[in-house]
Amino acid sequence: MDQQTQATKFEVEKIRRDFPILNRKVNGYPLVYFDNAATSQTPRQVIDTIVDYYSNYNANIHRGVHALSQEATDKYEQARQKVQKHFNAVKSYEIIFTSGTTHGINLVASGFAAELQKGDEILVSAMEHHSNIVPWQMLAQKTGAILKVIPMDEKGELIFSEFEKLVSSKTKLIFVNHVSNALGTVNPVKEIISLAHENGAAVLVDGAQAAPHIKADVQDLDADFYVASAHKMCGPTGVGMLYGKEKWLNKLPPYQGGGEMIATVTFEKTTYADLPHKFEAGTPNICGGIAFGAAIDYMEKIGFDTIAAYEHELLEYATIKLKEIDGMKIYGEAAEKTAVISFNIEGLHPYDIGTLLDKMGIAVRTGHHCAQPVMDFFKIPGTVRASFAFYNTFEEIDRFVEGVKKAKMMLQ
Structure with missing residues (x-):
């Protein structure tokens, strides 16, 4: 199933209309919110x-x-x-x-x-x-x-x-x-x-x-x-x-x-x-x-089985796209995982990548994620963490991947 077919089946655009914050811009760009592991956004029904x-x-x-x-x-x-x-x-x-x-x-x-x-x-x-x-x-x-x-x-x-x-x-x-x-x-x-x-x-x-x-x-x-x-x-x-x-x-x-x-x-x-x-x-x-x-x-x-299936599609798509970037290292490649990608690019500090992504309107988390022993295990100071939710889209992932590529080019 291609990304457009999956997105249409899931009616993600209809769901996104429930979340007012997804309409805003950050630094002149439409917000891409990939910090869902820290906190999710709130639909109008809850507001x-x-x-x-x-x-x-x-x-x-x-x-x-x-x-x-x-x-x-x-x-x-x-x-x-x-x-x-x-x-x-x-x-x-x-x-x-x-x-x-x-x-x-x-x-x-x-x-x-x-x-x-x-x-x-x-x-x-x-x-x-x-x-x-x-x-x-x-x-x-x-x-x-x-x-x-x-x-x-x-x-x-x-x-x-x-x-x-x-x-x-x-x-x-x-x-x-x-x-x-x-x-x-x-x-x-x-x-x-x-x-x-x-x-x-x-x-x-x-x-x-x-x-x-x-x-x-x-x-x-x-x-x-x-x-x-x-x-x-x-x-x-x-x-x-x-x-x-x-x-x-x-x-x-x-x-x-x-x-x-x-x-x-x-x-x-x-x-x-x-x-x-x-x-x-x-x-x-x-x-x-x-x-x-x-x-x-x-x-x-919406249904948790439906949510899990869609988020898995997002995770697989983002993982494939990110792995095409030279120097990319993804931490956490368990057989069973949720829609989180924690990564670094060789020679670059995660904070710098996260800061440049923010300039492009893309919200990710950087640092040790209050899991310092995990970072110590991998002998790294921290990672860039992109975490997806059911209101995110494949098009946002494309913007994110292009943003990572641009940040890499600017920092090297």
Whole structure:
């Protein structure tokens, strides 16, 4: 199937009309937005939901008997149910609204401080985002647990045979991203979880990069915890979700103290509320939660299988075109990957390439992508990362490739 046929079948131009920002110009050029792994853009349907909330039923939730509070509460809890259904959690109260993926990870890390003892082992993969490294380092320092690393290979894939050697009865927790933000690698999380459970360990999956591309089924994966952010899947910033199996959420202590997360309070003793409120202290990002639900509705209507197929076409096309450039080195060539290309050109600094692309209206990410251990593995300071979404086009890839060629010519 040629690129034009695929683009027409997908109706990408119709979809692009939902995203107002794609109409703007940067430095006099039509915007080409290839920084979707950092944050996706927001469709009008989600923007309208945000405007509707603040225009028509802005009120605090769970606490008021008046009409606005009840309406806001209903919309917020309906959004929780949409997240539950999307990720296939058993119960809606297994979905905890957070400020994002990092918040969810820290919530779990804080809770496990009481579960670990000196000499226990926790495993983390070599391709994690800093947000899925630093909290576990802090947890290890606090508890005396030992942090071990699941190694990766030159293709950007985890070495499963080495993981099998690392996991043991001493292993209590394992943390792995579903998809690498730096390389696009899709990790074998179901197999990792299965082996972990055979050895009595719990697993947290960082789904921040997977959620825009893969409809994760937490029951099928048998994940103990799964975290994601709304802003990477067409929603607003400042809101995300933590899925946790009911048994774990009941076992872990609250992450924060405050209003909403209590059942009773006296100066002598406090008892905590039931799930999910136990982990949702204070006034939440009400509008953000509701808009998160609207974003899921939007992407579900397009269809995640449809999105994945189209993005794979974009990835294959861009990879072929970029490899035609002399000196091109792509990092992360796993057999299973999402629409991310991380690359360098021999002799050129990624920052310089990214800066020149921006002058041409092309937005990419440069640097270590908060995955410095990955860059250290490849012995590089960073990469240029182009990350695609379902509203991107083959014509934009052509502009991007020509931009890379032009930047190379200017810098050499």
